[in-house]
Amino acid sequence: MGGFEGGDEGGYWDIDTLPASTNHVNTSKPDRRQSTIEKTDAGYSIKAHAKVNIFLKITGHENGYHTLLSRFMYVEDLYDTITFVPCECDTFTIEGCEGVPLETNTIYKAYKALNDHTGDLEILDFFYKHKVVVTKRIPSQAGLGGGSSDAAAFMRLVKEVCNLLISTEELAKLGSTIGADLPFFIYNYTSANVSGFGEIVEPFDEDPLSLELYTPQIGCDTTLVYKTFKEHLLNGISLASFIGWDQLDSKTLLERIADPIMLNDLYKAALIAYPELKNEAKEGWFFSGSGSTFFRLR
Numbered sequence: 138m139g140g141f142e143g144g145d146e147g148g149y150w151d152i153d154t155l156p157a158s159t160n161h162v163n164t165s166k167p168d169r170r171q172s173t174i175e176k177t178d179a180g181y182s183i184k185a186h187a188k189v190n191i192f193l194k195i196t197g198h199e200n201g202y203h204t205l206l207s208r209f210m211y212v213e214d215l216y217d218t219i220t221f222v223p224c225e226c227d228t229f230t231i232e233g234c235e236g237v238p239l240e241t242n243t244i245y246k247a248y249k250a251l252n253d254h255t256g257d258l259e260i261l262d263f264f265y266k267h268k269v270v271v272t273k274r275i276p277s278q279a280g281l282g283g284g285s286s287d288a289a290a291f292m293r294l295v296k297e298v299c300n301l302l303i304s305t306e307e308l309a310k311l312g313s314t315i316g317a318d319l320p321f322f323i324y325n326y327t328s329a330n331v332s333g334f335g336e337i338v339e340p341f342d343e344d345p346l347s348l349e350l351y352t353p354q355i356g357c358d359t360t361l362v363y364k365t366f367k368e369h370l371l372n373g374i375s376l377a378s379f380i381g382w383d384q385l386d387s388k389t390l391l392e393r394i395a396d397p398i399m400l401n402d403l404y405k406a407a408l409i410a411y412p413e414l415k416n417e418a419k420e421g422w423f424f425s426g427s428g429s430t431f432f433r434l435r
């Protein structure tokens with residue numbers, strides 16, 4: 138996996154409010170992180186952290202999408218940085234995502250969605266005066282949610298700097314139109330049970346784990362992995378096999394279930410779609426999302 142930098146912890150704005158607690162498990166202490174929004178001479182910036190899926194179980198298939206139950210956990214020391222840098226721009230400009238065409242960039246999709254939803258001229262005006270600079274550290278097609286995290290962080294930063302009157306819940310709903318993983322990143326919890334297509338996010342009260350990641354030089358296409366799951370594995374799902382998992386803390390889950398294939402339904406699908414992944418699998422490592430990242434406790 139490519140190297141990544143640790144974060145400096147100074148000078149963040151403490152601007153997030155606590156989330157509404159209805160329909161959330163562990164409401165006594167929802168662990169929503171403070172926004173890591175920073176204002177420097179370079180402009181406004183925010184960290185977009187990676188996630189891993191501690192477990193991921195497919196629960197069904199509706200309207201072309203799979204429903205799932207998954208424990209998402211953010212990764213403290215792996216993040217992209219998104220900065221709004223002052224400049225005179227003729228059009229919406231993103232730097233740092235070379236190789237990703239503008240129209241397909243999740244950040245651009247988030248910009249369009251926010252514009253369409255709010256009709257707020259302030260956003261248009263702001264991006265004539267600022268460009269978006271992305272420092273990419275999260276590997277792509279790696280099951281770490283990089284594109285989704287970038288888009289969610291972008292939306293959270295726009296909400297703050299343009300003073301948008303939109304609730305976090307509305308923002309998460311808007312985000313889910315861009316990608317299934319966005320709501321988790323918009324709520325900004327360190328750990329959560331995620332269900333539905335990814336739009337139901339319930340904070341799970343636990344200390345984040347210190348994780349070691351290994352991303353092989355194999356890009357896993359999420360669409361292909363889900364398609365492979367549907368063709369080969371969907372008929373075999375057993376909802377009874379993971380009852381209660383959402384109540385167990387992540388460390389206990391990894392220690393007690395231990396089998397990476399059982400923990401993540403998409404692992405088997407990824408192995409079918411990308412047989413070369415088998416050569417990268419090592420004893421004691423787990424598989425994140427649709428791959429190709431493996432992780433273990435440090």
Ligand SMILES: C[C@@](CO)(OP(=O)(O)O)[C@H](O)COP(=O)(O)OP(=O)(O)OC[C@H]1O[C@@H](n2ccc(N)nc2=O)[C@H](O)[C@@H]1O
Binds near residue numbers: 190281282315317360
């Ligand atoms: C598998 C997970 C697990 O966290 O993420 P990654 O590990 O790839 O990061 C997510 O469910 C991925 O979410 P995301 O990466 O946002 O997927 P999207 O771009 O919304 O979907 C790409 C395609 O995957 C399929 N898809 C996606 C999500 C879902 N719940 N069911 C699906 O069948 C659909 O064919 C969709 O068109």
Ligand SMILES: Nc1ncnc2c1ncn2[C@@H]1O[C@H](COP(=O)(O)OP(=O)(O)O)[C@@H](O)[C@H]1O
Binds near residue numbers: 428
């Ligand atoms: N801001 C972005 N950062 C990275 N990839 C992006 C971005 N916007 C769109 N993409 C596209 O999304 C694909 C999946 O990338 P990513 O979200 O990092 O992986 P994963 O779905 O495995 O978590 C990439 O191959 C790329 O073409």
